[in-house]
Amino acid sequence: xxxxxxxxxxxxxxxxxxxxLRCSPKSGHDTVSWYQQALGQGPQFIFQYYEEEERQxxxxxxxxxxxxxxxxxxxxxxxxxxxxxxxxxxxxxxWTQETxxxxxxxxxxxx
Amino acid sequence: xxxxxxxPQYQHVQEGEDFTTYCNSSTTLSNIxxxxxxxxxxxxxxxxxxxxxxxxKQKRLTFQFGEAKKNSSLHITATQTTDVGTYFCxxxxxxxxxxxxxxxLLTVNP
Numbered sequence: 001x002x003x004x005x006x007x008x009x010x011x012x013x014x015x016x017x018x019x020x021l022r023c024s025p026k027s028g029h030d031t032v033s034w035y036q037q038a039l040g041q042g043p044q045f046i047f048q049y050y051e052e053e054e055r056q057x058x059x060x061x062x063x064x065x066x067x068x069x070x071x072x073x074x075x076x077x078x079x080x081x082x083x084x085x086x087x088x089x090x091x092x093x094x095w096t097q098e099t100x101x102x103x104x105x106x107x108x109x110x111x
Numbered sequence: 112x113x114x115x116x117x118x119p120q121y122q123h124v125q126e127g128e129d130f131t132t133y134c135n136s137s138t139t140l141s142n143i144x145x146x147x148x149x150x151x152x153x154x155x156x157x158x159x160x161x162x163x164x165x166x167x168k169q170k171r172l173t174f175q176f177g178e179a180k181k182n183s184s185l186h187i188t189a190t191q192t193t194d195v196g197t198y199f200c201x202x203x204x205x206x207x208x209x210x211x212x213x214x215x216l217l218t219v220n221p
Contacts, residue, residue, distance in 0.1 A: 033207070042115075042199050042211030043154065056207040059112075090153060099144070100209065102153045 002027065004093050004103035012109045013081050021076045021106045025093030032074040033100060034066060035090040043090055049074050050096075078108075086110045113138050113204040117212035125220050130187040132215035134200035141203055143176055143183045148214070149196040157185075192219050 005024045013019050025032050031050045035043035045058035049068035068074045072093075078085055086109050092100035114137040124130050134143065142161045146154035158167055160176035160183060167174045173186045187194055197214040204210045 031207075033209070040213075042201075042213050043209075045204075045208045045210070048207045050207075056205055058208060088153075099156050099159060101156060102146075105153050 004029075004091055004101055006089075006091050006103040006106050008106060009104065010107045010109075012111065014111050015081055015083060017081050017110075018077065018079045019081060019108060021078075021089050021091075021108075023074045023076070023091030023093070023103060025072050025074070025091075026101050029093035029095050029101070030072050031094045031096060032068060032072065033092045033094070034074070034076045035092065035102075036060070036085075037088040037090055037105070039087075046076070081110045083110050113202065113210050115200060115202055115210050115212040117200060117215055119215055120213065121216045121218075123218045123220065124190050126192060127189050130190050130194070130217055132185050132198050132200075132217075134183045134185075134212055136181045136202050138202075138204075139180050141180075143180075144201045144209070145174060145183075145185055146199045146201060146211075147196050148199065152196075154199060187217075190217070190219050192221050195219050 007022045033048040034046040037043045046060050047054050047057040052068045063079045065077045088105045090105045091103045094100045116135045144159045145157040148154045164178050165176040171188045175184045197216045199211050199214040201209045201211045
């Protein structure tokens with residue numbers, strides 16, 4: 001039984017570009033949450049997807065958007081990248097509101 | 112908005128010494144969760160506490176939830192080098208969001 005998987009593992013972009021990160025939830029999970037973790041900080045909630053809809057959003061600008069597919073996998077899109085978007089992006093899956101299990105993350109570097 | 116504070120930010124111990132990290136929320140929590148993140152890794156769920164005054168043990172780790180459900184602690188007895196990492200507490204905010212503290216980075220000198 002695979003856990004939460006994320007791709008790519010690492011990514012380098014330049015300012016102004018757009019990026020798409022992908023997440024496959026743990027088998028049996030229907031809810032996907034995305035977090036941004038800057039160096040030395042705790043994860044910051046971006047948004048959560050359930051039944052293909054965003055149902056709560058953290059304090060992030062509209063440049064951050066997402067999508068959930070019928071198979072429960074999810075994408076995080078970030079437009080007009082800024083240097084400050086450099087971080088570890090974590091996906092966490094759960095079954096409804098049960099314990100969240102984190103994937104290995106995608107390390108994004110914006111130059 | 113909800114804030115979750117953790118102290119200390121860093122803790123360096125000799126192997127075999129005890130370690131404690133404290134977590135305080137600005138609001139009453141329905142539950143509190145603890146995660147461990149190894150260097151270069153991702154957060155791994157350790158435990159969830161739900162009841163006021165609850166104490167749970169996992170081998171050398173003891174977790175406590177305060178009576179007012181606004182604070183929590185994690186105590187590690189006789190630390191080992193495998194305990195190295197950042198320990199985060201997290202509390203739910205609204206129905207779906209988890210708010211994390213900044214974590215306590217534990218380093219252990221063998």
